Structure formats: C-alpha cells, structure tokens
Amino acid sequence: MAFELPDLPYSHDALADQGMSRETLEYHHDIHHKAYVDNGNKAIAGTEWEGKSVEEIVKGTYKPDAVAQSGIFNNASQYWNHNQFWEMMAPNPGKMPSELESALKDSFGSVDKFKEEFAAAGAGQFGSGWCWLVKDNDGGLKVTKTENGVNPLCFNQTALLGCDVWEHSYYIDFRNKRPAYLSNFLEKLVNWENVASRM
Helix, strand or coil: CCCCCCCCCCCCCCCHHHCCCHHHHHHHHHHHHHHHHHHHHHHHCCCCCCCCCHHHHHHHHCCCCCCCCCHHHHHHHHHHHHHHHHHCECCCCCCCCHHHHHHHHHHHCCHHHHHHHHHHHHHHCCCCEEEEEEECCCCCEEEEEEECCCCHHHHCCEEEEEEECCHHHCHHHHCCCHHHHHHHHHHHHECHHHHHHCC
16 A cells, blocks of 8 residues: 555644644645655565555564664654644644543543653653653553654554654744643644544
C-alpha cells in the first residue's frame, strides 16, 4: 500500500487563534509530512514491505536495540505519527468527555496531574521525539516519550494522544519555548473527543 498524504481535517489557518499558525501547518503538513510520504514510498519500493499496511511496516521494521532505525522505519513511523497528530487537534475543541476524564483521574489522580506528566515528558525528551498518552497492555493509561519517530505501535500500546516535539512543530510560533508549546497544545488544541474515541 503506497503512502498518501492525507488532507488536513481543517484549513491551514483553522488553528491560528489557538496558537498554531498557518505558516506552521504549511511547513509541517505540506513539506515535512509530505517528505515522509515521498521518502517512505521510495524506501519500500521493491522490498518485502511494498503493499503492506503502515502499521505492519512500523512493527516489522522497528529494532529495539538499534543505535539508529532504518530509513523504512523512520519514514513509515513518522508518516503514521503525523496522520494521528492532525486528528488529535481541532479548531475550538470541546469539553473533555466524562469517560476520558474519569479514566485520567483513575490513572493519574487528576486531569491536571496527567497534564503535568504529559508536558514534563515532552519537555524532557532530549532532541527530537514525541510524548504520548497511551493505553498500555494491561488496560491502564500512562504517559510515555519516544525518540525520533518511535511510537506506541512499537510496544503494542494504543496511542490515545501524541504531541510532536520536533523543533519544526513549534519553532515558528514558539521559537525555543517547548514547554509553552506543550502547555498551549494541552489547553487549546487537543481534540478530546478524538482522544476518548481511541480508548
């Protein structure tokens, strides 16, 4: 299955009043995400992975002990990550559904405590990577962080929420203030209905 660049689920300027500018989305979606599509398609051409789903490729090419992941993995995982990321945000997102709120309280003690842990994971990720809220194998919720393009698929976890902390995600709008970007993401951008639907 060839990778294809999905359309954003909203216009490029739909999140501008919430701290993610049109310029950021043009660079991040139209250039960075498209590069993962193009490079991923080139990398899998003529290999055993051509025609496989992106989830199969990510799980099948991830090397837990590798110093560096392969080009196939990097592009496939970043393609998958970004497909999720756009859907995890929304213009004027609504209130957090009660079932998600209850699950967060059960796992973290409070919604605020979850947000603190999530923001700390993102801020503490050295270099490029992601922070995640995942449903773990035991059914519990936990916060994780991953380097570069590694994602919860690699650990058989369900990604409920992910935030891209590569510099291209925030540098136009927040410069080097990653904690401010993470706070803005949690308070103004997250599509909590989408997060709840993944549980």
